[in-house]
Amino acid sequence: MNEQLWTKAIVMGSSAIGAGLAMIAGIGPGIGEGYAVGKACEAIGRQPECKGTVQSTMLLGCAVAETTGIYGFIVALLLMFANPFIGKL
Amino acid sequence: MNQEFTVTGAKVLFEIPVLGGIAITETVVNTWIVMAVIVGLCLFLTSGLQVHCRTKRQVVAEFIVKKVNGMVGENMGEHFLQVGYAPLIASVMALSALGSLSGMVGLYAPTSDLNTLLAWSLVVFVLITYNKFRAGGPVGYIKGYFQPIPVLLPFNIISEVATPMSMAFRHFGNIASGTVIMGLLRWALANLSYVIFSKLPGVLGRVLGQIPILQVGIPAVFSIYFDIFSALLQAFIFCMLMMMNISAAAEE
Numbered sequence: 001m002n003e004q005l006w007t008k009a010i011v012m013g014s015s016a017i018g019a020g021l022a023m024i025a026g027i028g029p030g031i032g033e034g035y036a037v038g039k040a041c042e043a044i045g046r047q048p049e050c051k052g053t054v055q056s057t058m059l060l061g062c063a064v065a066e067t068t069g070i071y072g073f074i075v076a077l078l079l080m081f082a083n084p085f086i087g088k089l
Numbered sequence: 090m091n092q093e094f095t096v097t098g099a100k101v102l103f104e105i106p107v108l109g110g111i112a113i114t115e116t117v118v119n120t121w122i123v124m125a126v127i128v129g130l131c132l133f134l135t136s137g138l139q140v141h142c143r144t145k146r147q148v149v150a151e152f153i154v155k156k157v158n159g160m161v162g163e164n165m166g167e168h169f170l171q172v173g174y175a176p177l178i179a180s181v182m183a184l185s186a187l188g189s190l191s192g193m194v195g196l197y198a199p200t201s202d203l204n205t206l207l208a209w210s211l212v213v214f215v216l217i218t219y220n221k222f223r224a225g226g227p228v229g230y231i232k233g234y235f236q237p238i239p240v241l242l243p244f245n246i247i248s249e250v251a252t253p254m255s256m257a258f259r260h261f262g263n264i265a266s267g268t269v270i271m272g273l274l275r276w277a278l279a280n281l282s283y284v285i286f287s288k289l290p291g292v293l294g295r296v297l298g299q300i301p302i303l304q305v306g307i308p309a310v311f312s313i314y315f316d317i318f319s320a321l322l323q324a325f326i327f328c329m330l331m332m333m334n335i336s337a338a339a340e341e
Contacts, residue, residue: 056329063326067255070262077265081096 004089011085019079025072032065094276096269099202116202123187123199127180153179164329165336174335181209182328189264189320193312200323201264203257210253213331217252220338256330263323267315274311278303 040058044051078084099114134150142148157179162170185200192198199205221230234245279301287298 059322060326060329063259063322063330066263067259070259070266073262073266074258077096077269082098 007089008086011089012083015079015083015085019076022072022075022079026069029066029069033062036061036065094273096272099197114202115197116199116205119191119196120184120188120199120205122196123184123191127183127187157182160328161332164332169332169336169339174332178328178332181331182324185209185260185324185327186321189323190317192264192268192320193316198264198268200260200320201268203261206257206261207254209260209327210257213256213334214250214253216331216335217338220335224339252334256327256334260323260327263319267319271308271312271315275301275304275308278307 036058040054043054047054099116101112101114102118104110104112134146134153136146137144138147138150142151154175157175158170161175161178165174188199188205189201190198192201218230221233225233234242234249236245282301282303283298286300286302287294289297
């Protein structure tokens with residue numbers, strides 16, 4: 001096998017592994033949002049009349065907590081479909 | 090029936106031959122379509138307004154205006170409502186929601202292109218900077234970068250840029266991840282129905298194997314979450330963050 005093909009294979013394989021590793025970032029938002037929703041449920045259980053406010057605040061907080069996971073997803077998407085390293089070979 | 094799954098960006102439809110060629114992509118065209126729909130909707134809802142509301146569409150129009158005014162007044166304060174931030178928030182929300190939902194009718198959703206969101210977040214950045222200037226003047230604005238201690242200057246500059254950037258990436262990532270997941274699901278269902286139905290004997294298997302039967306109905310269930318719910322939620326969240334960041338900038 002010629003050298004060019006080897007290089008490309010190594011770059012593509014490493015990119016796939018990198019994309020997989022980047023998606024580990026999904027753990028954080030999962031835990032964080034679960035915690036937030038659990039607390040919101042407690043709050044609604046304690047004060048059902050505040051349901052609307054608690055819900056909208058929770059959704060906003062969840063969206064902010066999601067950011068790190070989204071960054072990981074964007075890095076994975078870049079590595080999978082718009083790989084910047086293959087062009088440099 | 091074993092094509093690869095790929096994700097592509099917006100296609101370039103044509104180029105305007107000025108300044109070295111401005112590429113007009115699907116995103117631009119679809120944004121204009123969505124804008125035309127919104128303008129048409131506004132004209133429809135506000136035609137024939139009366140002091141005592143008698144028509145259904147006037148009820149809808151009044152409901153939307155009241156909701157947005159209430160939201161802006163509650164989250165940004167009475168001053169911003171008077172200055173006229175409510176139309177801006179309403180139009181961003183309508184553009185975001187309808188733009189994301191337009192992906193469901195087969196168009197390339199403008200919000201699954203990062204350029205659209207970066208443009209919106211540029212608007213947010215300009216408004217934040219303007220409000221900081223207005224609140225503290227040029228001296229106060231520059232002084233804000235040296236708070237609480239001057240060593241933090243680089244971090245303050247980063248956080249200034251990071252706020253609109255993270256808003257753009259959040260919206261883009263949510264819509265794009267929905268698009269990718271729905272694409273993967275359709276691809277998997279097409280292959281699965283090929284595997285199952287091509288096993289049938291004779292002509293029946295050959296004909297049915299070519300038709301992705303399992304794609305009927307099943308993606309719609311997932312589409313409720315990945316397309317409708319996340320599109321509307323992201324529109325709401327983008328507007329909420331916009332209001333909070335702008336009003337927080339004015340308070341400093």
